[in-house]
Amino acid sequence: MxxxxxxxxxxxxxxxxxxxxxxxxxxxxxxxxxxxxxxxxxxxxxxxxxxxxxxxxxxxxxxxxxxxxxxxxFPSKALHARKLKLDELSKQVSEAKKRQTSLQDAIEKAKEGRDDTEERSAMLKEFQALTEERAQLQTELDKYKECDPQVVEEMKKSNVVAKIAVSRWTDNVFAMKSWTKKKFAFDNSQIDRAFGIPEDFDYMD
CATH class of the missing domain: 1.10.10.10 (Winged helix-like DNA-binding domain superfamily/Winged helix DNA-binding domain)
Incomplete structure:
Protein backbone atom coordinates (compact mmCIF):
# COMPACT_ATOMS: atom_id res chain seq x y z
CA MET A 1 0.00 0.00 0.00
CA PHE A 74 -12.24 37.53 9.40
CA PRO A 75 -13.24 37.07 5.72
CA SER A 76 -13.25 40.81 5.03
CA LYS A 77 -9.66 41.12 6.28
CA ALA A 78 -8.50 38.14 4.19
CA LEU A 79 -10.25 39.48 1.10
CA HIS A 80 -8.58 42.86 1.46
CA ALA A 81 -5.13 41.27 1.91
CA ARG A 82 -5.58 39.05 -1.14
CA LYS A 83 -6.81 41.94 -3.27
CA LEU A 84 -3.72 43.97 -2.36
CA LYS A 85 -1.47 41.02 -3.22
CA LEU A 86 -3.33 40.36 -6.46
CA ASP A 87 -3.06 44.01 -7.47
CA GLU A 88 0.68 43.90 -6.79
CA LEU A 89 1.13 40.70 -8.82
CA SER A 90 -1.03 42.01 -11.67
CA LYS A 91 1.12 45.12 -11.83
CA GLN A 92 4.29 43.00 -11.96
CA VAL A 93 2.81 40.87 -14.76
CA SER A 94 1.95 44.01 -16.72
CA GLU A 95 5.44 45.45 -16.25
CA ALA A 96 7.06 42.15 -17.25
CA LYS A 97 4.92 42.08 -20.39
CA LYS A 98 6.03 45.59 -21.34
CA ARG A 99 9.71 44.73 -20.79
CA GLN A 100 9.33 41.54 -22.79
CA THR A 101 7.67 43.37 -25.70
CA SER A 102 10.43 45.96 -25.77
CA LEU A 103 13.05 43.23 -25.66
CA GLN A 104 11.42 41.33 -28.51
CA ASP A 105 11.55 44.43 -30.71
CA ALA A 106 15.22 44.91 -29.89
CA ILE A 107 15.98 41.23 -30.62
CA GLU A 108 14.27 41.42 -33.99
CA LYS A 109 16.24 44.51 -34.96
CA ALA A 110 19.48 42.96 -33.76
CA LYS A 111 18.88 39.81 -35.85
CA GLU A 112 18.37 41.60 -39.15
CA GLY A 113 21.44 40.85 -41.24
CA ARG A 114 23.61 40.05 -38.22
CA ASP A 115 25.26 37.00 -36.77
CA ASP A 116 25.18 36.19 -33.07
CA THR A 117 26.56 39.04 -30.99
CA GLU A 118 27.16 39.70 -27.30
CA GLU A 119 24.20 42.07 -27.36
CA ARG A 120 21.92 39.36 -28.73
CA SER A 121 23.19 36.86 -26.16
CA ALA A 122 22.48 39.36 -23.39
CA MET A 123 18.98 39.94 -24.76
CA LEU A 124 18.32 36.22 -24.88
CA LYS A 125 19.38 35.89 -21.24
CA GLU A 126 17.04 38.70 -20.27
CA PHE A 127 14.26 37.08 -22.28
CA GLN A 128 14.82 33.84 -20.37
CA ALA A 129 14.75 35.74 -17.09
CA LEU A 130 11.42 37.33 -18.05
CA THR A 131 10.02 33.92 -18.94
CA GLU A 132 11.04 32.60 -15.51
CA GLU A 133 9.60 35.70 -13.85
CA ARG A 134 6.30 35.10 -15.67
CA ALA A 135 6.22 31.53 -14.32
CA GLN A 136 6.95 32.72 -10.78
CA LEU A 137 4.23 35.36 -10.95
CA GLN A 138 1.77 32.79 -12.23
CA THR A 139 2.69 30.49 -9.33
CA GLU A 140 2.06 33.35 -6.89
CA LEU A 141 -1.31 34.06 -8.51
CA ASP A 142 -2.25 30.39 -8.30
CA LYS A 143 -1.29 30.27 -4.62
CA TYR A 144 -3.67 33.07 -3.74
CA LYS A 145 -6.46 31.60 -5.84
CA GLU A 146 -6.25 28.30 -3.94
CA CYS A 147 -6.97 29.78 -0.51
CA ASP A 148 -10.36 29.95 1.18
CA PRO A 149 -13.11 29.10 -1.40
CA GLN A 150 -15.51 31.76 -0.13
CA VAL A 151 -12.93 34.49 -0.52
CA VAL A 152 -11.77 33.18 -3.90
CA GLU A 153 -15.33 33.44 -5.21
CA GLU A 154 -15.35 37.13 -4.35
CA MET A 155 -12.01 37.65 -6.12
CA LYS A 156 -12.87 36.13 -9.52
CA LYS A 157 -13.57 39.51 -11.13
CA SER A 158 -10.21 40.85 -9.94
CA ASN A 159 -8.40 37.83 -11.40
CA VAL A 160 -9.67 38.67 -14.90
CA VAL A 161 -7.32 41.66 -15.18
CA ALA A 162 -4.27 39.56 -14.32
CA LYS A 163 -5.26 36.78 -16.73
CA ILE A 164 -5.72 39.25 -19.59
CA ALA A 165 -2.25 40.69 -18.94
CA VAL A 166 -0.66 37.21 -18.93
CA SER A 167 -2.53 36.26 -22.12
CA ARG A 168 -1.29 39.36 -23.93
CA TRP A 169 2.24 38.56 -22.79
CA THR A 170 1.81 35.08 -24.23
CA ASP A 171 0.46 36.56 -27.49
CA ASN A 172 3.71 38.47 -27.88
CA VAL A 173 5.80 35.31 -27.54
CA PHE A 174 3.77 33.53 -30.22
CA ALA A 175 3.97 36.61 -32.45
CA MET A 176 7.76 36.58 -32.12
CA LYS A 177 7.86 32.87 -33.03
CA SER A 178 5.66 33.47 -36.09
CA TRP A 179 7.86 36.34 -37.28
CA THR A 180 11.03 34.26 -36.82
CA LYS A 181 9.57 31.33 -38.78
CA LYS A 182 8.68 33.57 -41.71
CA LYS A 183 11.94 35.55 -41.63
CA PHE A 184 14.43 32.70 -41.20
CA ALA A 185 12.42 29.58 -42.12
CA PHE A 186 13.05 28.04 -38.69
CA ASP A 187 10.72 25.39 -37.28
CA ASN A 188 9.15 25.60 -33.83
CA SER A 189 11.73 23.37 -32.14
CA GLN A 190 14.63 25.49 -33.42
CA ILE A 191 12.97 28.69 -32.19
CA ASP A 192 12.17 27.19 -28.80
CA ARG A 193 15.77 26.09 -28.33
CA ALA A 194 17.17 29.42 -29.50
CA PHE A 195 15.03 31.48 -27.13
CA GLY A 196 14.77 29.00 -24.29
CA ILE A 197 10.99 28.67 -24.65
CA PRO A 198 9.59 25.57 -22.86
CA GLU A 199 7.94 22.94 -25.07
CA ASP A 200 4.72 23.19 -23.02
CA PHE A 201 4.55 27.01 -23.22
CA ASP A 202 0.92 27.89 -23.92
CA TYR A 203 -1.99 30.05 -22.85
CA MET A 204 -3.37 29.80 -19.33
CA ASP A 205 -6.50 27.72 -18.80
Missing part, protein backbone atom coordinates in the same frame (compact mmCIF):
# COMPACT_ATOMS: atom_id res chain seq x y z
CA UNK A 2 1.22 3.49 -0.82
CA UNK A 3 1.66 5.97 1.97
CA UNK A 4 -0.99 8.66 2.33
CA UNK A 5 0.21 11.91 0.82
CA UNK A 6 0.55 14.73 3.35
CA UNK A 7 -1.04 18.13 2.99
CA UNK A 8 0.83 20.79 1.05
CA UNK A 9 1.66 24.10 2.72
CA UNK A 10 -1.14 25.88 0.83
CA UNK A 11 -3.65 23.20 1.83
CA UNK A 12 -2.62 23.62 5.46
CA UNK A 13 -2.90 27.40 5.20
CA UNK A 14 -6.35 27.14 3.60
CA UNK A 15 -7.61 24.71 6.25
CA UNK A 16 -6.27 26.84 9.07
CA UNK A 17 -8.06 29.87 7.64
CA UNK A 18 -11.25 27.80 7.73
CA UNK A 19 -10.86 27.53 11.51
CA UNK A 20 -10.97 31.31 11.86
CA UNK A 21 -13.71 31.85 9.27
CA UNK A 22 -15.99 29.10 10.62
CA UNK A 23 -15.69 30.10 14.28
CA UNK A 24 -15.10 33.87 13.96
CA UNK A 25 -13.31 33.53 17.29
CA UNK A 26 -10.01 34.65 18.84
CA UNK A 27 -7.45 32.00 19.74
CA UNK A 28 -4.15 31.52 21.50
CA UNK A 29 -1.48 29.34 19.89
CA UNK A 30 -2.24 26.48 22.27
CA UNK A 31 -5.89 26.53 21.13
CA UNK A 32 -4.91 26.30 17.46
CA UNK A 33 -2.45 23.51 18.26
CA UNK A 34 -5.34 21.49 19.69
CA UNK A 35 -7.98 22.32 17.07
CA UNK A 36 -5.97 22.16 13.81
CA UNK A 37 -4.77 18.52 14.05
CA UNK A 38 -8.12 17.24 15.30
CA UNK A 39 -10.50 19.06 12.91
CA UNK A 40 -8.34 19.93 9.89
CA UNK A 41 -5.72 17.19 9.75
CA UNK A 42 -2.79 19.58 10.11
CA UNK A 43 0.19 17.91 11.77
CA UNK A 44 0.93 19.30 15.28
CA UNK A 45 4.58 19.98 14.41
CA UNK A 46 3.62 22.30 11.54
CA UNK A 47 0.81 24.28 13.21
CA UNK A 48 3.04 27.07 14.55
CA UNK A 49 4.90 27.57 11.24
CA UNK A 50 1.68 27.56 9.18
CA UNK A 51 0.08 30.09 11.53
CA UNK A 52 3.15 32.34 11.40
CA UNK A 53 3.15 32.24 7.59
CA UNK A 54 -0.44 33.50 7.61
CA UNK A 55 0.48 36.27 10.04
CA UNK A 56 3.45 37.24 7.84
CA UNK A 57 1.12 37.49 4.81
CA UNK A 58 -1.37 39.64 6.78
CA UNK A 59 -4.01 36.92 6.47
CA UNK A 60 -4.24 36.50 10.24
CA UNK A 61 -4.01 39.26 12.84
CA UNK A 62 -1.85 38.79 15.95
CA UNK A 63 -1.85 40.90 19.11
CA UNK A 64 0.17 40.38 22.27
CA UNK A 65 -1.77 40.90 25.49
CA UNK A 66 0.21 40.40 28.68
CA UNK A 67 2.31 37.28 28.17
CA UNK A 68 0.14 35.68 25.49
CA UNK A 69 -0.36 36.15 21.75
CA UNK A 70 -3.92 36.18 20.41
CA UNK A 71 -4.82 35.34 16.80
CA UNK A 72 -7.94 36.09 14.72
CA UNK A 73 -9.00 36.53 11.11
Missing amino acids: SKKKGLSLEEKRSRMMEIFFETKDVFQLKDIEKIAPKTKGITPMSVKDVLQSLVDDNMVDCERLGTSNYYWA
Whole structure:
Protein backbone atom coordinates (compact mmCIF):
# COMPACT_ATOMS: atom_id res chain seq x y z
CA MET A 1 0.00 0.00 0.00
CA SER A 2 1.22 3.49 -0.82
CA LYS A 3 1.66 5.97 1.97
CA LYS A 4 -0.99 8.66 2.33
CA LYS A 5 0.21 11.91 0.82
CA GLY A 6 0.55 14.73 3.35
CA LEU A 7 -1.04 18.13 2.99
CA SER A 8 0.83 20.79 1.05
CA LEU A 9 1.66 24.10 2.72
CA GLU A 10 -1.14 25.88 0.83
CA GLU A 11 -3.65 23.20 1.83
CA LYS A 12 -2.62 23.62 5.46
CA ARG A 13 -2.90 27.40 5.20
CA SER A 14 -6.35 27.14 3.60
CA ARG A 15 -7.61 24.71 6.25
CA MET A 16 -6.27 26.84 9.07
CA MET A 17 -8.06 29.87 7.64
CA GLU A 18 -11.25 27.80 7.73
CA ILE A 19 -10.86 27.53 11.51
CA PHE A 20 -10.97 31.31 11.86
CA PHE A 21 -13.71 31.85 9.27
CA GLU A 22 -15.99 29.10 10.62
CA THR A 23 -15.69 30.10 14.28
CA LYS A 24 -15.10 33.87 13.96
CA ASP A 25 -13.31 33.53 17.29
CA VAL A 26 -10.01 34.65 18.84
CA PHE A 27 -7.45 32.00 19.74
CA GLN A 28 -4.15 31.52 21.50
CA LEU A 29 -1.48 29.34 19.89
CA LYS A 30 -2.24 26.48 22.27
CA ASP A 31 -5.89 26.53 21.13
CA ILE A 32 -4.91 26.30 17.46
CA GLU A 33 -2.45 23.51 18.26
CA LYS A 34 -5.34 21.49 19.69
CA ILE A 35 -7.98 22.32 17.07
CA ALA A 36 -5.97 22.16 13.81
CA PRO A 37 -4.77 18.52 14.05
CA LYS A 38 -8.12 17.24 15.30
CA THR A 39 -10.50 19.06 12.91
CA LYS A 40 -8.34 19.93 9.89
CA GLY A 41 -5.72 17.19 9.75
CA ILE A 42 -2.79 19.58 10.11
CA THR A 43 0.19 17.91 11.77
CA PRO A 44 0.93 19.30 15.28
CA MET A 45 4.58 19.98 14.41
CA SER A 46 3.62 22.30 11.54
CA VAL A 47 0.81 24.28 13.21
CA LYS A 48 3.04 27.07 14.55
CA ASP A 49 4.90 27.57 11.24
CA VAL A 50 1.68 27.56 9.18
CA LEU A 51 0.08 30.09 11.53
CA GLN A 52 3.15 32.34 11.40
CA SER A 53 3.15 32.24 7.59
CA LEU A 54 -0.44 33.50 7.61
CA VAL A 55 0.48 36.27 10.04
CA ASP A 56 3.45 37.24 7.84
CA ASP A 57 1.12 37.49 4.81
CA ASN A 58 -1.37 39.64 6.78
CA MET A 59 -4.01 36.92 6.47
CA VAL A 60 -4.24 36.50 10.24
CA ASP A 61 -4.01 39.26 12.84
CA CYS A 62 -1.85 38.79 15.95
CA GLU A 63 -1.85 40.90 19.11
CA ARG A 64 0.17 40.38 22.27
CA LEU A 65 -1.77 40.90 25.49
CA GLY A 66 0.21 40.40 28.68
CA THR A 67 2.31 37.28 28.17
CA SER A 68 0.14 35.68 25.49
CA ASN A 69 -0.36 36.15 21.75
CA TYR A 70 -3.92 36.18 20.41
CA TYR A 71 -4.82 35.34 16.80
CA TRP A 72 -7.94 36.09 14.72
CA ALA A 73 -9.00 36.53 11.11
CA PHE A 74 -12.24 37.53 9.40
CA PRO A 75 -13.24 37.07 5.72
CA SER A 76 -13.25 40.81 5.03
CA LYS A 77 -9.66 41.12 6.28
CA ALA A 78 -8.50 38.14 4.19
CA LEU A 79 -10.25 39.48 1.10
CA HIS A 80 -8.58 42.86 1.46
CA ALA A 81 -5.13 41.27 1.91
CA ARG A 82 -5.58 39.05 -1.14
CA LYS A 83 -6.81 41.94 -3.27
CA LEU A 84 -3.72 43.97 -2.36
CA LYS A 85 -1.47 41.02 -3.22
CA LEU A 86 -3.33 40.36 -6.46
CA ASP A 87 -3.06 44.01 -7.47
CA GLU A 88 0.68 43.90 -6.79
CA LEU A 89 1.13 40.70 -8.82
CA SER A 90 -1.03 42.01 -11.67
CA LYS A 91 1.12 45.12 -11.83
CA GLN A 92 4.29 43.00 -11.96
CA VAL A 93 2.81 40.87 -14.76
CA SER A 94 1.95 44.01 -16.72
CA GLU A 95 5.44 45.45 -16.25
CA ALA A 96 7.06 42.15 -17.25
CA LYS A 97 4.92 42.08 -20.39
CA LYS A 98 6.03 45.59 -21.34
CA ARG A 99 9.71 44.73 -20.79
CA GLN A 100 9.33 41.54 -22.79
CA THR A 101 7.67 43.37 -25.70
CA SER A 102 10.43 45.96 -25.77
CA LEU A 103 13.05 43.23 -25.66
CA GLN A 104 11.42 41.33 -28.51
CA ASP A 105 11.55 44.43 -30.71
CA ALA A 106 15.22 44.91 -29.89
CA ILE A 107 15.98 41.23 -30.62
CA GLU A 108 14.27 41.42 -33.99
CA LYS A 109 16.24 44.51 -34.96
CA ALA A 110 19.48 42.96 -33.76
CA LYS A 111 18.88 39.81 -35.85
CA GLU A 112 18.37 41.60 -39.15
CA GLY A 113 21.44 40.85 -41.24
CA ARG A 114 23.61 40.05 -38.22
CA ASP A 115 25.26 37.00 -36.77
CA ASP A 116 25.18 36.19 -33.07
CA THR A 117 26.56 39.04 -30.99
CA GLU A 118 27.16 39.70 -27.30
CA GLU A 119 24.20 42.07 -27.36
CA ARG A 120 21.92 39.36 -28.73
CA SER A 121 23.19 36.86 -26.16
CA ALA A 122 22.48 39.36 -23.39
CA MET A 123 18.98 39.94 -24.76
CA LEU A 124 18.32 36.22 -24.88
CA LYS A 125 19.38 35.89 -21.24
CA GLU A 126 17.04 38.70 -20.27
CA PHE A 127 14.26 37.08 -22.28
CA GLN A 128 14.82 33.84 -20.37
CA ALA A 129 14.75 35.74 -17.09
CA LEU A 130 11.42 37.33 -18.05
CA THR A 131 10.02 33.92 -18.94
CA GLU A 132 11.04 32.60 -15.51
CA GLU A 133 9.60 35.70 -13.85
CA ARG A 134 6.30 35.10 -15.67
CA ALA A 135 6.22 31.53 -14.32
CA GLN A 136 6.95 32.72 -10.78
CA LEU A 137 4.23 35.36 -10.95
CA GLN A 138 1.77 32.79 -12.23
CA THR A 139 2.69 30.49 -9.33
CA GLU A 140 2.06 33.35 -6.89
CA LEU A 141 -1.31 34.06 -8.51
CA ASP A 142 -2.25 30.39 -8.30
CA LYS A 143 -1.29 30.27 -4.62
CA TYR A 144 -3.67 33.07 -3.74
CA LYS A 145 -6.46 31.60 -5.84
CA GLU A 146 -6.25 28.30 -3.94
CA CYS A 147 -6.97 29.78 -0.51
CA ASP A 148 -10.36 29.95 1.18
CA PRO A 149 -13.11 29.10 -1.40
CA GLN A 150 -15.51 31.76 -0.13
CA VAL A 151 -12.93 34.49 -0.52
CA VAL A 152 -11.77 33.18 -3.90
CA GLU A 153 -15.33 33.44 -5.21
CA GLU A 154 -15.35 37.13 -4.35
CA MET A 155 -12.01 37.65 -6.12
CA LYS A 156 -12.87 36.13 -9.52
CA LYS A 157 -13.57 39.51 -11.13
CA SER A 158 -10.21 40.85 -9.94
CA ASN A 159 -8.40 37.83 -11.40
CA VAL A 160 -9.67 38.67 -14.90
CA VAL A 161 -7.32 41.66 -15.18
CA ALA A 162 -4.27 39.56 -14.32
CA LYS A 163 -5.26 36.78 -16.73
CA ILE A 164 -5.72 39.25 -19.59
CA ALA A 165 -2.25 40.69 -18.94
CA VAL A 166 -0.66 37.21 -18.93
CA SER A 167 -2.53 36.26 -22.12
CA ARG A 168 -1.29 39.36 -23.93
CA TRP A 169 2.24 38.56 -22.79
CA THR A 170 1.81 35.08 -24.23
CA ASP A 171 0.46 36.56 -27.49
CA ASN A 172 3.71 38.47 -27.88
CA VAL A 173 5.80 35.31 -27.54
CA PHE A 174 3.77 33.53 -30.22
CA ALA A 175 3.97 36.61 -32.45
CA MET A 176 7.76 36.58 -32.12
CA LYS A 177 7.86 32.87 -33.03
CA SER A 178 5.66 33.47 -36.09
CA TRP A 179 7.86 36.34 -37.28
CA THR A 180 11.03 34.26 -36.82
CA LYS A 181 9.57 31.33 -38.78
CA LYS A 182 8.68 33.57 -41.71
CA LYS A 183 11.94 35.55 -41.63
CA PHE A 184 14.43 32.70 -41.20
CA ALA A 185 12.42 29.58 -42.12
CA PHE A 186 13.05 28.04 -38.69
CA ASP A 187 10.72 25.39 -37.28
CA ASN A 188 9.15 25.60 -33.83
CA SER A 189 11.73 23.37 -32.14
CA GLN A 190 14.63 25.49 -33.42
CA ILE A 191 12.97 28.69 -32.19
CA ASP A 192 12.17 27.19 -28.80
CA ARG A 193 15.77 26.09 -28.33
CA ALA A 194 17.17 29.42 -29.50
CA PHE A 195 15.03 31.48 -27.13
CA GLY A 196 14.77 29.00 -24.29
CA ILE A 197 10.99 28.67 -24.65
CA PRO A 198 9.59 25.57 -22.86
CA GLU A 199 7.94 22.94 -25.07
CA ASP A 200 4.72 23.19 -23.02
CA PHE A 201 4.55 27.01 -23.22
CA ASP A 202 0.92 27.89 -23.92
CA TYR A 203 -1.99 30.05 -22.85
CA MET A 204 -3.37 29.80 -19.33
CA ASP A 205 -6.50 27.72 -18.80
